[in-house]
Amino acid sequence: MNVKLLSGALGAEISGIDLTDTSDQNFKKINDLLLEHKVIFFRDQPITNEQQIALAAKFGPLETHAYVKGLKDHPEIVRIIKGKEEKNQWGENWHSDVSYNSKPTKAVILKSVKIPPVGGDTCFSNMELAWETLDPKIQSKIINKKAVHSSLGAEFFIDNYKYMEGNEKRNYDSYSNEHPIVRTHPETGKKILYVNWTYTKQIIGLEKEESDQVLKEIFEHQARLDLTCRFSWTEDTVAIWDNRSVIHYAIADFFPGRGLGYERIMDRIAIEGDHPQ
Template identity: 25%
Template sequence: MTALPQASAGSDIQAARVLHIPEERLDSAQAKILSIADYRGEREALDAVVVEPYSPVVGAHVRGLDFAASAPERDAALAQFLHDRLVRYGFLFFAPGTVQAEDFGRLVSLFGKARYAGTPYTPAPAENTNVNTIDSSVKKTRMNLIWHIDQAFVPEPPRFTALFGKAAPPTGGDTLFANATAAYDLLDPDFARYLETLTAVHDVETQGFLTLAYQDPGALAAQRAKYPPIEAPVIRVHPDTGRKQIFVSELYTQRILGVPRTVSDHLLQILFDYVKSPDVQTRVAWQEGAAVIWDNRVVQHRGVADYGDGLRVLHRAIVQ
């Protein structure tokens, strides 16, 4: 048997040594944590309308809004105030009683024009043809349970999305929200710079969205022709804040271009995990009459199907 070579003092073979990390290296030797000071907000008010942080990194409560007592001539100032806080915080939460069902359209109009974006399983309610209904007793598809940005498969996804709680189950049925800018801020800087050189394919059919939603072959073919795959940056800059964000999602991102498939799969899984990190998330528990509007360009979301036979009915508005 041939003896293995022994390392000598002048050998290139490096001997193992006991790991020691001095205190001055502790920060760089561990995964990043967020600088909460970059996200923490303060209480702000416009007359009786008060905005306060909902969680450390995403979302804000809006209190004191009363559409019944609001004068239309004040809507412009109110719209600007709420728009600026929406972009600042990522989403605005309106507690039950703040906005009535008949006020949902007016609330949405403060942020832009609503556009219908439903499927056969999420039709428009009779009272408002510009929104669609997500009714757990009717809806058979489960795409809303996968992390996504609404319509990330088009070149310019909707700016905002709004939901109104028409009916809420006794327990469960929350919606999770994640701040993709905060997720980017958790990345190692060298890794982030590499990701900024990459682009990805976004496809509406990545998880079979159209295949499951359209049972009629003709309608399915028409929808597929309407939404061809697109190319988008893996890391993009928010058009209003100027801050970088992770711009891939489990529901619609198919693959990263320019790398082998295995590399693409691993990179995407890493990025999905950053978006799913509890460090960048919060959740909204639905109640009848509650409303939420979020910046769909940067805040990802998904529903939670933990409400059994309970009824969950939401009205959704896509806002351009």
């Protein structure tokens, strides 16, 4: 096994591990790497849908997305498609997946199906490190508080994406949940700064103006480059990230007018998490 670090903050590219081996021994290696590096990547892994599902199931119960339809034969898999003519890309702002759920996603396994020759990298930011490096004045203000996370409604997830299809809950309005701003990782015991630019809307117990200001400062801090890594995809790459410990940003640097109109296809499986504590 070889481990190549992607940055000083988080992320590693792993070789020498067979992702089709779902034995307890092999899963422990993968999970230990995930807890250490927060997001891990495996290139040249032409796994099938069934093999991706089998790997994900080792982490826990699988989710189906509240708003987006999965594959016909594999509803657990959301196929993320950006067409050649499209400029938008699903997930193109800083976020933690479905943090608006009462039990937000534990981990995500994303497999690249079709990758453009340029564009479409993904950035990740380490929220354990973000908490450790946050201004102590802000730390003291938020340590025992909760924040509201809102899903923004079904349209947010598919209206800007021509090839993304809503599921039977297409007409559901947005819904919200409150989570601790600083949560504790259930496996490592580490403190995590658990808010994100896309879904976190207000700090409970603060007036709206003060809440907006504090969240603005936190969001800017979370996006600091020294807390991040950036990954350039190739086809048949599998990424696994700890959705509790990171936020991520799919870069939509596709400009058809500049000759950069490329199709990009990814298969996503999410594992159900717990109630943040």
